[in-house]
Amino acid sequence: MTPRTIPALIEKAKQTYADRPAIVDGSTTLTYTGLADAAAAAARAFLAGGVRSGDRVAIWAPNRWEFPVAVLGAQTIGATVVPLNTRYRGHEAREILDRSRATALVTVNGFLGTDYVQMLRDAGPLPEHLLTIVDLARETSDSALGSVIGWDEFLAKGREISDERFEAAKATVTPDTLADLLFTSGTTGKPKGVMSAQRQTIGVGDVWARGAKLTPEDRYAIVNPFFHGFGYKAGFIAAFTSGATIYPIPTYDPTQTLKLIQDEQITVLPGAPTIFTTLINHPDLKAYDLSSLRFAIAGAASVPESLFADMRDILGIDEVKGAYGLTECLVATTTRPGEDPAHVAKVVGPAVEGLEIRTVNAASDDTEPGEDGEVWIRGDAVMLGYFENPDATAEAIDENGWLHTGDVGFLDEHGCLKITDRIKDMFTVGGFNVYPAEVENTLAGHPGIVEAAVVGVSDARLGQVGKAFVVVRDDDLTPDTIAAWLKDRLANYKQPRAYVLVDSLPRNASGKVLKTDLRETSK
Template identity: 45%
Template sequence: MIKEDADWKFTTISDLCARAAQVYGTRTAIEDGITLTFVELDAARRRIAKAMIAAGVNKGDRIMIWAPNSWRWFATALGLVSAGAVLIPASTRFKGGEIAELVKRSGTSMLFSAGDFLGTYYPDQLKAETTAALRQVVVIGEARGTEKDWDSFVAAGDVISDTELAEREATIAPDDLCDMLFTSGTTGYPKGVMYGHQQCLKGVDAWATKVGIREHDRILVIPPLFHVFGYRAGALVALMRGAVFMPHLTFHAGEILERVSSEKVSVIPGPPAIFHGMLQHPELDKFDTGSLRLGITGSTVVPPILVRRMRDELGFEGVVTGYGLTESGGYGTMCLADDSDEVIANTAGKAAPGVEVGIMCKGKLLPQGQPGEIVIRGYIVMKGYFNDPEATAETIDAEGWLHTGDVGHIDTDGNLHIEDRLKDMYIAGGFNCYPAEIERILSTHPAIGIVAVIGVPDTRLGEVGKAFVILRTGTSATEKDIIAWSRDNMANYKCPRSVDIRTSLPTSAQGKVLKNLLRDEALQHA
């Protein structure tokens, strides 16, 4: 394991790649239709970095990748940061107008785009002014028209010598930016979260240690690489720990279960929706899930019942949960791999060494047990929002605390309990209602597989709860049944006043239920 070598320190991502090749050598690094060893991955990374230099990429240039999960996505990211550029990952769900805005806001100079994906040739979506603003559009796949294909782009770098590459790499400092991940933009415009090489690597290392990633693990990376759960907690952690990175294209429960069965996957990181989907599959019992060792979830509130079902029905030896956000590199707190089931099911664990997590209200830290806004301080906190000092100052206070906008409390053992988003809370008849708490309770109903709760207007109480439910396979329940059960199992003000039973819910590419769409729909109906 790289971190055990006391003579080697985390510095830059390019140094990590070279060190991984030295330590892990000809062991398998990636399986994605082809197999790459750690030595071969490093060679590909170096060749791509040379191609960046040959294309005129300078240190600090912003370069966007707008493509689905693949080994080429990861190798391109490693290559561009090795040339001193800054990675801008873009969601494959974005359309041409959204990419135009992102290119403009980030100052992107080069775009690596998907070719044909999900029935669309991605460069065709680009606006003329966007293409004109870019030095080059490179297609990861088969190119058409004026775009250059990825293989040709990489080959053009063969004119750059090893000495030139070494000189460029020597200019990259541990504190330099490695990427800017843009927030989802649920309010206002997306904001670019600036993150540095060393803080990224330190965060990945601390996270991998806490959850228990091992050499030779086979990590199926389902979350998109444009998200921290895919890029850092999937691809980079595999590179750091000598595990196998297995990218997955799109979320489909049957395909995931088939890969687990046939390719002996041992680790799956991802939001709860991934595991809910696997559990909901009508033929779950037909798949061999005996290879599963570790399930890593978080990204949103995790119902305790899900943790138990992941163990009992999917067969995970261990399940860990945690808490983090893009502005803290995707990290914050994490359970230990050997924590008790009670801790794992009911908390998000403790902060890593060098990181502080507190609960604050009106600028003052609160004692243990009292709920308030979760705040984070330490090396994992972003360097700020790109070109937005006002938003940065609103999010990181003068004492260095990152204000998350999430509600929680810390128990007497120091474990963080997540209660909800401040913005998701609604008030029913004067009582504060936290949807995440209500969802946790509803998740224990024997027929409920997935649930999302929102507040909707009510003429008498101001707001009341509305639950959107997907039933477990092979079960049945009516709206009346669920409301009656709720009245027997939670305070009256928490009970949803209406239940919408569905076969699917709108989700983001990261697997989170898009409550803003549910709210919009409910308001239209109202």
């Protein structure tokens, strides 16, 4: 049986997998025994730095071995982890630190040339509740950085903590102890802190691991950011429930990823669809041996229909799956084992174990199979609520425990979910509702188009019309030729009235297209 607290999970992994590798990060390898020891050292260091059970610990860092160590260390003593997007600027990070009242921050000053500490200072005086700032990029403190301490020096202070005090802090942890606050991506509004208990975070990892059939023989390359649930709960937590080995990828580079797969015999590689399209289209793909790959998930509501077949036939991945989730319920569905890639491209599968899914109309009545409605989810993996925001929580979760996702979709005759769009992304053209994902999927069917994103823009006559931002692989394509191709494929009101050819679409670090940015550029 999978443990329901982080301290118990670490102890079981140590006893079960012992000298097997848990993390391989360049020249650094931590066995499961080493991971347990490192997490305990980090836990003691947090105690020495003033962190107490119930406090929040923020982590603002890329994928590297210290990230899961810091997460597990904080959670071992009952602290709540608050991951921060590495693309945040100072004011964005400051807002999350203030709202969570974090008492410690772990960061990597200088990652991709970014001075995170200085960005915070530029946003105003450091918060008084922030007692400790740890810089993973240096071993010791630097007087020029003031209150910032190096990682090794941070750990050294933890050795002052007695065993009695450490065990007392561990004893405060229960399955219902708050594990993390994951702030929503902000693509549809102001970020909100999504609360999950330790039992829920472990449960999500366990469900994902069993769906992927993870074993101690698996080598799991994690390109999804650790600050996002996909890289955290469906990433290293899932691996640690099953004894798999993780390979953190701090910045995605297609060539380096192909080399990693070949050199380390990677078996598991989930990611956003763009990860796989860049590998499939890589000019030197045939030069690399990818035969070790056995499992991958491309998680997104809008996926080109050919992608899953290409993942199997071109990349040679044995099993490919689709999945659906959101920060408020990270792993809600996955496609069924052995599913035909053509069907995987059309649906995101049935609800995972322990969850119920409905699609409902405006009257909150269940829709018929094949009929669009808002997706509602209920079960243990649904968030506890939004941190210190009871109004938003009540708006999202009704009195019967159903999470109203804001996503539009339908259930087919097999109970498999098809996501058609976000309610908040929908726009109305002359009284007719247009769901951008339908237009985007149709555009993606053009052989010369890599991907597209569609937003609604103001129109004096129709109220709103569509505007498409298109990434092409064929330089001969023009807005006129694309419009002519689409003319016979969608109803007139769904046709974008403007096309913009772009080199790439703006995305957040978890791979979501930032439609708010596209709307801003369209004003």
